Amino acid sequence: MKKILVIFFLSTAVLFAQTEDEKAIRSFYDAALTQGKAYDWLNHLSNQIGGRLSGSVQAEQAVRYTRIQLDSLGLDRVWLQSVMVPKWVRGTPEFAYIETRPGITSNVPITALGGSVSTPVGGIKAKVIEVQGIEDLAVKGRDQIEGKIVFYNRPMDPTLISTFQSYSGCVDQRYSGAAEAAKFGAVGVIVRSMNLRLDDYPHTGSMSYGETPVNERIPAAAISTNGAELLSTTLKLNPEINFYFKQNCKQLDDVESFNVVGEIRGSTYPGEIILVGGHLDSWDLGDGSHDDGAGCVQSMEVLRLFKVTGYKPKRTIRVVLFMNEENGLRGGNAYADAAKRKREQHVFALESDAGGFTPRGFSFDCDQANFQQVQSWKPLFEPYLIHQFIQGGSGADIGPLKTDELVLAGLRPDSQRYFDHHHAENDTFEHVNKRELELGAATMTSLVYLFDKYGTVKPEKIKGR
Amino acid sequence: MKKILVIFFLSTAVLFAQTEDEKAIRSFYDAALTQGKAYDWLNHLSNQIGGRLSGSVQAEQAVRYTRIQLDSLGLDRVWLQSVMVPKWVRGTPEFAYIETRPGITSNVPITALGGSVSTPVGGIKAKVIEVQGIEDLAVKGRDQIEGKIVFYNRPMDPTLISTFQSYSGCVDQRYSGAAEAAKFGAVGVIVRSMNLRLDDYPHTGSMSYGETPVNERIPAAAISTNGAELLSTTLKLNPEINFYFKQNCKQLDDVESFNVVGEIRGSTYPGEIILVGGHLDSWDLGDGSHDDGAGCVQSMEVLRLFKVTGYKPKRTIRVVLFMNEENGLRGGNAYADAAKRKREQHVFALESDAGGFTPRGFSFDCDQANFQQVQSWKPLFEPYLIHQFIQGGSGADIGPLKTDELVLAGLRPDSQRYFDHHHAENDTFEHVNKRELELGAATMTSLVYLFDKYGTVKPEKIKGR
Numbered sequence: 001m002k003k004i005l006v007i008f009f010l011s012t013a014v015l016f017a018q019t020e021d022e023k024a025i026r027s028f029y030d031a032a033l034t035q036g037k038a039y040d041w042l043n044h045l046s047n048q049i050g051g052r053l054s055g056s057v058q059a060e061q062a063v064r065y066t067r068i069q070l071d072s073l074g075l076d077r078v079w080l081q082s083v084m085v086p087k088w089v090r091g092t093p094e095f096a097y098i099e100t101r102p103g104i105t106s107n108v109p110i111t112a113l114g115g116s117v118s119t120p121v122g123g124i125k126a127k128v129i130e131v132q133g134i135e136d137l138a139v140k141g142r143d144q145i146e147g148k149i150v151f152y153n154r155p156m157d158p159t160l161i162s163t164f165q166s167y168s169g170c171v172d173q174r175y176s177g178a179a180e181a182a183k184f185g186a187v188g189v190i191v192r193s194m195n196l197r198l199d200d201y202p203h204t205g206s207m208s209y210g211e212t213p214v215n216e217r218i219p220a221a222a223i224s225t226n227g228a229e230l231l232s233t234t235l236k237l238n239p240e241i242n243f244y245f246k247q248n249c250k251q252l253d254d255v256e257s258f259n260v261v262g263e264i265r266g267s268t269y270p271g272e273i274i275l276v277g278g279h280l281d282s283w284d285l286g287d288g289s290h291d292d293g294a295g296c297v298q299s300m301e302v303l304r305l306f307k308v309t310g311y312k313p314k315r316t317i318r319v320v321l322f323m324n325e326e327n328g329l330r331g332g333n334a335y336a337d338a339a340k341r342k343r344e345q346h347v348f349a350l351e352s353d354a355g356g357f358t359p360r361g362f363s364f365d366c367d368q369a370n371f372q373q374v375q376s377w378k379p380l381f382e383p384y385l386i387h388q389f390i391q392g393g394s395g396a397d398i399g400p401l402k403t404d405e406l407v408l409a410g411l412r413p414d415s416q417r418y419f420d421h422h423h424a425e426n427d428t429f430e431h432v433n434k435r436e437l438e439l440g441a442a443t444m445t446s447l448v449y450l451f452d453k454y455g456t457v458k459p460e461k462i463k464g465r
Numbered sequence: 466m467k468k469i470l471v472i473f474f475l476s477t478a479v480l481f482a483q484t485e486d487e488k489a490i491r492s493f494y495d496a497a498l499t500q501g502k503a504y505d506w507l508n509h510l511s512n513q514i515g516g517r518l519s520g521s522v523q524a525e526q527a528v529r530y531t532r533i534q535l536d537s538l539g540l541d542r543v544w545l546q547s548v549m550v551p552k553w554v555r556g557t558p559e560f561a562y563i564e565t566r567p568g569i570t571s572n573v574p575i576t577a578l579g580g581s582v583s584t585p586v587g588g589i590k591a592k593v594i595e596v597q598g599i600e601d602l603a604v605k606g607r608d609q610i611e612g613k614i615v616f617y618n619r620p621m622d623p624t625l626i627s628t629f630q631s632y633s634g635c636v637d638q639r640y641s642g643a644a645e646a647a648k649f650g651a652v653g654v655i656v657r658s659m660n661l662r663l664d665d666y667p668h669t670g671s672m673s674y675g676e677t678p679v680n681e682r683i684p685a686a687a688i689s690t691n692g693a694e695l696l697s698t699t700l701k702l703n704p705e706i707n708f709y710f711k712q713n714c715k716q717l718d719d720v721e722s723f724n725v726v727g728e729i730r731g732s733t734y735p736g737e738i739i740l741v742g743g744h745l746d747s748w749d750l751g752d753g754s755h756d757d758g759a760g761c762v763q764s765m766e767v768l769r770l771f772k773v774t775g776y777k778p779k780r781t782i783r784v785v786l787f788m789n790e791e792n793g794l795r796g797g798n799a800y801a802d803a804a805k806r807k808r809e810q811h812v813f814a815l816e817s818d819a820g821g822f823t824p825r826g827f828s829f830d831c832d833q834a835n836f837q838q839v840q841s842w843k844p845l846f847e848p849y850l851i852h853q854f855i856q857g858g859s860g861a862d863i864g865p866l867k868t869d870e871l872v873l874a875g876l877r878p879d880s881q882r883y884f885d886h887h888h889a890e891n892d893t894f895e896h897v898n899k900r901e902l903e904l905g906a907a908t909m910t911s912l913v914y915l916f917d918k919y920g921t922v923k924p925e926k927i928k929g930r
Binding site: 029033163385416420434439 | 853
C-alpha cells in the first residue's frame with residue numbers, strides 16, 4: 001500500500017510539473033521550426049567550406065566560421081581548444097580497372113581508405129582472391145593469398161532494421177582488412193563499400209595498420225557496391241583475371257587544429273556541465289553534411305534555442321564541436337584529458353552523429369536508475385513522434401569522458417538513408433531536409449532541458465534509497 | 466480477482482501466440498528487404514509510364530501493367546472493374562508574370578489547378594488582392610475584390626509535427642478558393658502552393674467550383690512558394706501592380722477506366738474480405754512516385770509477400786488499385802457501390818497513400834474495441850520501429866466503404882518530406898528510397914496478417930460481453 005501511495009504522489013508531482021515542461025518543449029520546437037539557424041549554418045559549412053578532413057584548409061575554415069557564429073550568440077564563453085591532429089592527404093584521383101584479358105579492361109570506381117599508404121607509382125596489378133570477411137583469410141591460407149589482392153566482399157545485412165547494426169557487422173573488413181591480409185602476404189586490399197544500396201559511389205572511411213611494420217603495409221581502397229558486384233561476377237567467370245589500382249595518398253606530420261567550444265554558465269550549479277556536440281571534421285569526398293555537419297549545427301542550435309526562448313539553464317550548457325572524429329578521435333580524447341585535468345564535472349553528454357534525418361529517439365549509455373528517469377520523460381516526447389528510448393552506445397567523441405556518474409546519449413535519427421551517403425561523394429547539403437534537421441535540434445534541446453532541470457540520478461542517491 | 470485471472474490467461478495466450486506471430490512478421494520483413502518487388506514495380510510505373518492522370522494514356526498503361534503483374538503472382542483471381550472517370554487536360558504550359566510597371570515583368574512559376582477552366586485565349590491581366598484565407602474575402606468585400614485576381618497566401622503551419630495537419634489547415638484555399646472568390650466578383654485566383662519549403666515548384670491539386678454556374682467560373686492556378694513570396698513582397702511595395710496568367714486547360718467528357726483488383730481466396734472465411742490498396746492515378750506534373758505509385762506497389766507487395774513466405778490467409782485478401790482518387794474519387798465510390806450491391810462483407814481495409822517514406826505506424830478509423838485489439842499488437846511492431854498507433858482517418862479511396870463493422874486504417878509514414886513533392890514536378894522515382902518503400906510494404910503485410918489471423922472484434926461480440 002505504501003508503494004502505491006508513493007507512486008500516486010510521484011504521478012501527481014509529474015502531472016503538475018509536466019505542464020511547464022510541455023510548454024518549454026513546445027517553445028523549443030516552435031522556435032526551431034520557425035526561426036531556426038541550423039540549416040543556414042549547415043548551408044555555409046557544406047556549400048561555402050565543403051569537406052573538412054582533419055588538417056585541411058577547410059577544417060580550419062570550419063573552426064573559424066563556427067567560432068564566429070558561436071561568438072554571435074551571446075554565450076558566456078567561447079574558446080578554441082588546441083589539439084594535434086593527423087594529416088592524411090588523398091593526392092590525385094584514384095584509378096582502378098578489372099582486366100579480363102591483356103588489354104581488355106573495365107574501369108571501376110574506387111577511393112583510398114583513410115590512412116592507407118599509396119600504391120607504387122605505377123600502381124599494383126595482381127590476381128584477386130575474394131573473401132567474405134577476415135575469418136576467411138585463415139581458411140584460404142597463405143598459399144592462396146600471397147601475391148594477390150584480397151577483395152573483401154561481405155555486404156551489409158539488409159534485414160537489420162537499424163542500418164548501424166548492419167554497418168557494425170561489416171566495418172571490420174574496412175578497418176582491419178589490410179593489416180590482416182598483409183599477414184598472409186597480400187599485396188593490396190579492395191573492400192566493398194559500406195553501403196546497402198547498389199550504386200557507383202565508393203565510400204571511404206578510416207582503417208588501421210595496427211602493429212604492421214611500416215615496410216609491410218599494403219594499400220587499401222573501397223570499391224563501389226556496383227563495382228564489387230561486377231568484380232565478384234567477373235571472378236566467378238574467371239578466377240585468373242587481374243585487378244589494377246593506383247592511389248597516391250600519404251600520411252604527413254601531425255598539425256595543430258582545434259575543438260570549438262562555447263557555453264552558457266549555469267545559474268544554480270555552474271560546476272555541473274552538460275555537453276552537447278558533434279564533430280566538425282568530415283571526410284573529403286562530399287561536403288560532410290550528414291556526417292557530421294548536421295550534428296554540429298544541431299548542437300549549436302541547442303544553445304541558441306535556449307537563448308531565443310529565454311530559458312536560463314541551472315547547469316552549465318556547453319557545446320563542443322570536436323575535431324578529428326573520422327581518423328583519430330584526437331579531439332574527443334584531448335577534450336576528455338583536459339576535463340580530467342581540470343577536474344570538471346560532466347553530468348550529461350549528448351552527441352549527434354548519425355545524420356540529419358527525422359529524429360526517432362535516443363540511445364543511452366548509463367545505469368538503470370538514470371535510464372528509468374529518462375523513460376519517465378517519454379510522454380513529453382510523444383507529441384513530436386520521438387518514441388525510441390533504448391540503452392546502448394552514445395557517440396564516439398563523448399565516449400572518452402565516460403565515468404560511472406556521467407549519463408551519455410546519442411541522438412537516433414531515422415537510419416534508412418544514412419549509409420547511402422556516409423563517407424561518400426553524395427554526402428551533400430541537398431540530401432539534408434530542413435525540417436528533419438530542425439526537428440533533431442529541437443529534440444536534443446528538449447532532452448538537454450530536462451537533464452538541466454531535473455539533473456541526473458547521482459550514485460549516492462541510488463545508494464541512499 | 467476474476468478480472469485479474471482473465472488478464473493472466475489472456476497474457477499467457479498472447480505470449481504463446483506471439484512466438485508464431487513474431488516469426489511470421491520477421492519473415493515478411495526479411496522477404497521484403499531481400500527479395501522485394503515493390504521498387505522494381507515502382508520503377509516501371511514511374512520511369513516507363515510516368516504521370517497517370519485519370520483518362521490519360523498513361524493511366525490506361527498503368528492499368529494494363531499492374532494487371533499483368535498481378536496476373537503473374539498466382540493469385541486466385543485478378544480482374545478490372547470498369548468506372549467512368551473525368552478527363553481534365555492541362556493543355557499547353559501555363560505562363561504568368563508580375564508586372565510592376567508597363568513592360569517591366571518577372572515571370573513566376575504557376576500550374577493550373579486540376580478542374581480549373583482556362584483563361585481567355587489572351588490570358589488575364591488584373592490587379593491583385595492578397596488574402597490569408599477564404600474568411601478574408603468577406604472582410605475585404607466586393608469593393609476591394611471585384612475585377613481583381615484573388616491571391617490566397619496563407620502558408621502551411623510549420624510548427625505542426627504532422628505535415629498532413631498543416632496541409633488540412635490550408636487546402637481549403639486551393640479546393641474552394643475560386644468558387645468563393647467568384648462570389649465577390651474576382652476574375653481569377655492564384656493560390657500559394659501547399660508546400661512547407663521555399664522553392665520554385667508549383668503544386669497542383671483538385672479544386673471545385675461547387676454550385677458556381679458555368680459562365681461565372683474563374684480560372685485558378687497554384688504559384689510556387691518562392692513565387693508567392695515574391696508576389697507578396699511586390700504587393701507590399703506597390704499594391705497597384707498587375708498580375709498576368711494564361712492557361713488553356715479543359716474538362717472533356719468522362720471516359721471509361723478501371724480499378725485493378727486481385728485476390729487470394731481465404732481458406733477458412735472466404736466471405737470475409739480484407740482489402741489493401743492505393744490509387745493508381747496521379748497528377749500529371751511528376752511521375753506520381755510518392756502519390757501514389759508507392760501505395761500501389763506496396764499493396765501489391767502484401768499479396769506477393771504472403772505468396773513467397775507461404776502464408777495461406779484464412780480470409781480473402783484483396784488488393785485494389787483505385788482509379789481517380791485525385792480528381793473525382795470515382796474508383797473508390799464505384800468499388801464501394803459494387804461491394805454493397807454484391808453484399809460483400811469487408812472486415813478490414815488498409816490504404817497506403819501518404820508517400821513511400823519510412824513507416825512510423827497506422828491511423829485507425831474504428832471503434833474502441835477494435836482499437837484496443839490493435840494496441841495489443843504494438844509490441845510485435847516495436848522491433849521494426851513502428852510506434853504510432855492512433856485513431857483518426859484512413860484513406861480517401863476506402864472511405865466510401867465505411868460501416869460500423871469495418872475497421873479502416875491508413876499507413877502513416879514519416880511525413881516531413883511529403884509536401885516537398887506532393888502534386889509537383891519533383892514527385893519522382895529518385896525521391897523514393899528502396900528500403901523505406903520496402904519497410905512500408907512489410908509493415909502493411911504484418912498488420913494484414915494479424916487481422917487475417919485474429920479477425921476483427923465484431924459488434925455482436927462486443928454486445929455479448
